[in-house]
Amino acid sequence: MKLEFLPEKALLLGDSLVVADLHIGFEEAMVREGNYVPKLLDRVVSSISKVLKRERPRRLVINGDLKHSFVPAWRERRELEAFFDGLSSYLGEIVLVRGNHDVGVGWIRKLGVEIVDSLELGRWKLVHGHRLEEGERFIIGHEHPAVRLRDEVGASVKVPVFLRGERLIVLPAFSPWAYGNDVTREIVSPFLRKFDVSKLRVLVPIEGEVLDFGELGRLTRVMRGL
Template sequence: MPEPVFVTGEPALVINQTLVIADIHIGIEYEYRRSGIHIPSQTEKLINKLETLIKKTKAKRLVILGDVKHKVPGISFQEEREVPVFLKHVSEKVPIDIVPGNHDSGLKDYLSENVKLHSSKGFRHENVFFSHGHAWPDKGFLETKYLLMGHVHPAAEFTDKLGYKWSEPVWVKAKIKKQELERQYKTKLKTTPEVVVFPAFNEFAGRIAINKPLREIDLKHKTGPPSPIFRICKLKEARTYLLDGTCLGRLGNLQ
């Protein structure tokens, strides 16, 4: 199976004619409105963006790594209206596979004909495993080369000489601590899959600056993003990439 390739300038990846994205968070505007911030619905923009990417990459299938919708628990009126529209429009272009995330409660009631909802433990295709990242994946992922996941919304935070701070969404490629994985799955491993963590597809979905301070996850105190796999990654050695493909080097050096 071909290697995964980042789509330059976009929070999307292509592998074997399959376009992969994560964290769409349809309906997040409702949460902003409750805080007094009025953002118009982004769903039409997200549909257009995806359709452009499908055409650009000549993808034959779309995989969404969870959090299609935003409200948890339950579903908002906006999501009831816009999730079916989103899935219908996009699934008319290509079949869709969804790994449900922690925000996707009730999603099964709003699926279109050309959409398949998998287990929250993820699914395997050849040497790639697709997961949201909020839960331990099915043990089948141990036999794959890559684990693709979302959930974390990773970003790198920068500070200029005047103290101004800003963040940029990033890709993260990391190895898993083998002993931790063996302990969790009660097995012995020769190698572990490489983890690829996706930036959020929706720019309004928020970001976690994983380098300020470095979130070398403290298992005892449970700090950092609530992802069991991310917690046991070798984050200091992980490599980070901007959406334009620029390699920022090792996360441990990105302070």
């Protein structure tokens, strides 16, 4: 099955487009706590729409954490409605692989969204990644993987990354709010503890292309010298 890593932080797997960790409603949750937060939902919608139009996949898979709040709230529901409304011109199938944040989302079935705990596509098993599952080859989200890059003059920038191995693929968080977890320092998902992280290839999506930084272990070693 064809496997293509897209600069929009999405993965093309055969005729399915896979994204993870959208955390819709994050802004509402922050506003509820009294903060002044601009809404970025429009960007999320237009970014996905653009890829859908270009790649024309038969299926859109959201690999967990479609939404943010653990406590369902009507404002969040309104945001989710706006999100799916924004995708209404897409006529393919939409599947949500349930993540740990996706509580109380049963109602989106009415919008034509299928909800599953895991999904097998070709030889790959798609799960969100917050708990271990039986299987051979996985595609997960949950980790919000990022790597901090350095250069010889002391610059240091953290970038979201794909991690790619023979038996494990980790997607970067799609949400523009994601802080990014530096995987050279600490890992969150139990999957990453199970597999040898140092052998995973680091793919950095930037505008218009994806850069291959090679294996994580070697990358870390080289940057230590800087």
